[in-house]
Amino acid sequence: MSLVFKPEETFRGDYSYRNSDAAILRFPFPFPEDRYMYSVNIEPHVRSGPTDAFCRPFDIDEHYIAECRDRALTLELDPGRCQVLPHMMTAQWDTLELLMENLAADYPEQFSLTKEGDVFGSRWTWINRPLGIEQHFIFGDPDTLPCEPFEYITRQAQGDFAICDQREDNLYLDAGMITSQADWSLAFNVGMNFMEWHGPVPLAHQAGVFERALKYLLMLRLGQPVRRLNWTMSINPRLDTSPESYPEWGPDRASVTVENAGGKVHLRVELQTLWRLPRSNAILFPIRCFLISIEELARVPKWGKRLYRVLSSLPPELAEYKGLTRYLPATLAWLAPLDDSAQLATGIGPDITELAPL
Amino acid sequence: MIGDTLELIVVAVDDIASSLRHVRLAAAGGGPLPPAAAGANIQLRLQGAARTWRNAYSLISPPGRRDAYEIIVRRVPESRGGSAFVHEVLKPGDRLVASWPSNLFAPQRTARHHLMIAGGIGITPFLSYVADFAHSGASHALHVCCRESETGTFAPWLQACGELHHYWDADGHRLDIPALLARQPAGTHLYVCGPAALNDEVIQAAANAGWPASHVHCEHFGAALSGGTPFTAFLSRSGIEVEVGESESLLEAIERVGAAAPCLCRGGACGVCVTRVLEGEPEHRDHYLGAAEREGGELIMPCVSRARSTRLVLDL
Numbered sequence: 149m150s151l152v153f154k155p156e157e158t159f160r161g162d163y164s165y166r167n168s169d170a171a172i173l174r175f176p177f178p179f180p181e182d183r184y185m186y187s188v189n190i191e192p193h194v195r196s197g198p199t200d201a202f203c204r205p206f207d208i209d210e211h212y213i214a215e216c217r218d219r220a221l222t223l224e225l226d227p228g229r230c231q232v233l234p235h236m237m238t239a240q241w242d243t244l245e246l247l248m249e250n251l252a253a254d255y256p257e258q259f260s261l262t263k264e265g266d267v268f269g270s271r272w273t274w275i276n277r278p279l280g281i282e283q284h285f286i287f288g289d290p291d292t293l294p295c296e297p298f299e300y301i302t303r304q305a306q307g308d309f310a311i312c313d314q315r316e317d318n319l320y321l322d323a324g325m326i327t328s329q330a331d332w333s334l335a336f337n338v339g340m341n342f343m344e345w346h347g348p349v350p351l352a353h354q355a356g357v358f359e360r361a362l363k364y365l366l367m368l369r370l371g372q373p374v375r376r377l378n379w380t381m382s383i384n385p386r387l388d389t390s391p392e393s394y395p396e397w398g399p400d401r402a403s404v405t406v407e408n409a410g411g412k413v414h415l416r417v418e419l420q421t422l423w424r425l426p427r428s429n430a431i432l433f434p435i436r437c438f439l440i441s442i443e444e445l446a447r448v449p450k451w452g453k454r455l456y457r458v459l460s461s462l463p464p465e466l467a468e469y470k471g472l473t474r475y476l477p478a479t480l481a482w483l484a485p486l487d488d489s490a491q492l493a494t495g496i497g498p499d500i501t502e503l504a505p506l
Numbered sequence: 507m508i509g510d511t512l513e514l515i516v517v518a519v520d521d522i523a524s525s526l527r528h529v530r531l532a533a534a535g536g537g538p539l540p541p542a543a544a545g546a547n548i549q550l551r552l553q554g555a556a557r558t559w560r561n562a563y564s565l566i567s568p569p570g571r572r573d574a575y576e577i578i579v580r581r582v583p584e585s586r587g588g589s590a591f592v593h594e595v596l597k598p599g600d601r602l603v604a605s606w607p608s609n610l611f612a613p614q615r616t617a618r619h620h621l622m623i624a625g626g627i628g629i630t631p632f633l634s635y636v637a638d639f640a641h642s643g644a645s646h647a648l649h650v651c652c653r654e655s656e657t658g659t660f661a662p663w664l665q666a667c668g669e670l671h672h673y674w675d676a677d678g679h680r681l682d683i684p685a686l687l688a689r690q691p692a693g694t695h696l697y698v699c700g701p702a703a704l705n706d707e708v709i710q711a712a713a714n715a716g717w718p719a720s721h722v723h724c725e726h727f728g729a730a731l732s733g734g735t736p737f738t739a740f741l742s743r744s745g746i747e748v749e750v751g752e753s754e755s756l757l758e759a760i761e762r763v764g765a766a767a768p769c770l771c772r773g774g775a776c777g778v779c780v781t782r783v784l785e786g787e788p789e790h791r792d793h794y795l796g797a798a799e800r801e802g803g804e805l806i807m808p809c810v811s812r813a814r815s816t817r818l819v820l821d822l
């Protein structure tokens with residue numbers, strides 16, 4: 149896949165982030181049906197899927213450079229967005245190895261990894277051409293990198309990353325690089341276990357979703373990563389929608405009108421994957437965030453209609469939990485004229501290969 | 507790093523003691539193997555003339571080694587054939603299908619001190635633990651119960667061990683488990699791997715001394731005998747009836763007739779093979795199901811458990 153980066157686009161201030169036609173068509177639209185409800189919607193993370201965004205272990209797209217820059221800005225303002233508890237050093241190296249190996253294999257024009265050996269103590273060279281980085285270091289020796297290995301590699305990847313330590317038949321959120329989160333705080337959640345950090349989610353507890361998901365994840369196998377989609381909505385294409393920066397983005401929710409909803413309201417989809425890490429036996433949880441304005445999304449007719457049906461039938465508790473309540477009416481009013489009530493095919497693919505010209 | 511099975515080639519076999527065989531395995535196609543953690547195991551498919559065994563062995567190679575996997579197999583007199591196959595048939599150049607490494611016995615990274623108690627061949631997972639702790643600098647001690655003649659057998663893998671003690675069955679040389687537990691610092695995690703009697707004794711001693719269950723870890727190996735009185739299993743979804751012989755497990759019988767049966771540890775620990783029982787009374791031998799689930803009688807772990815009734819109907 150050829151990648152043409154858009155290094156100047158922004159996720160704050162003038163919000164110049166936009167999706168190309170190709171980026172729209174590869175979007176991981178999260179709704180296979182006209183209604184949405186929680187489920188343990190986990191499937192193997194294989195090299196195929198309904199759109200191109202699913203097809204590589206760690207996805208990179210046209211927003212790569214701009215997104216890495218936005219992460220650096222957020223970290224400069226608040227270094228606490230990256231936290232790693234001391235017992236997670238082995239898991240840090242696991243993460244670095246996994247990301248470097250996959251990025252180099254899937255994007256050889258952009259990244260390369262040269263190793264003199266596979267074990268701790270070996271000399272490695274990492275080249276990241278889009279960001280202009282060439283790093284010689286010793287695998288297993290944090291002093292040979294400019295920062296700790298987890299921060300080092302996740303500053304060069306799209307999406308947030310958490311690492312869960314597995315102990316006492318539970319998962320503990322003991323490391324994270326979280327700069328593009330849907331309104332949750334790493335500083336608040338770090339060290340919590342699986343049931344604790346899912347505590348606030350409505351409806352799903354009663355369904356036993358988390359007990360089943362935890363039991364499943366405790367058995368997650370090396371070499372068999374899994375994935376699921378999660379979604380919410382954001383006003384403006386903003387990656388950093390954290391509780392810490394709420395004053396900067398929260399008030400935007402009040403700015404949505406029927407006229408401006410198309411450009412302002414964004415569907416925010418997280419392609420979440422889960423990986424058993426080899427040396428530490430921890431679980432890596434990458435949360436790859438994709439943003440698309442509903443105007444862009446609606447260029448795929450199936451998606452525009454389906455989004456209207458999903459949002460208009462959403463249980464109010466979910467709308468409230470996801471923070472949509474305030475601007476949902478304007479969003480629905482913008483989407484309503486698109487829905488001709490035609491029957492839509494099940495599944496999340498766009499069902500077209502080209503967008504109609506604007 | 508996505509995959510399910512590995513093609514391995516036997517690079518070397520050597521006998522490190524009369525009943526212990528060390529086997530070195532590399533990727534059959536060359537190239538690096540997936541890295542593995544301390545305490546990991548691989549399941550080998552051992553293809554005999556008349557039947558196939560699927561046995562899980564702890565990796566004793568240092569965690570993260572990708573050029574080769576190493577295992578040590580003890581020949582057990584009551585072997586159902588797997589260990590005898592490794593000792594008598596397996597030779598360099600042979601190819602084997604193996605699972606990717608999995609891990610049901612990983613060290614606890616938050617421990618202030620790691621206390622390991624091994625019995626016999628139960629030392630194998632601790633050989634990779636020691637390499638891990640030596641690299642990370644974690645405080646650790648290994649207490650090994652074995653035959654007096656075997657106290658030096660594992661020395662090549664224990665060079666980096668911080669604190670090492672051997673015990674054997676003679677006056678003045680037996681391990682006093684309660685005394686050992688009593689002198690551990692707070693925050694210690696205890697790991698035991700050995701014959702069922704040792705495991706039970708250590709777990710009971712820890713409970714008696716007030717250790718929290720969350721700090722006591724046990725790897726059950728081989729102990730869960732999966733043979734017993736023959737019975738009949740009917741697989742309701744596939745409509746197949748299979749006779750489970752006295753020397754094979756229910757899971758092996760199911761696999762023999764070609765029914766799909768997911769599994770992982772084959773030792774009643776992981777829960778992957780849990781199956782619904784539609785009729786009949788299971789005889790539970792696993793370490794996975796809770797008390798209520800056992801009494802409910804609606805679930806069974808076919809890798810180790812059998813039937814009290816003459817017939818079981820399974821949702822497979």
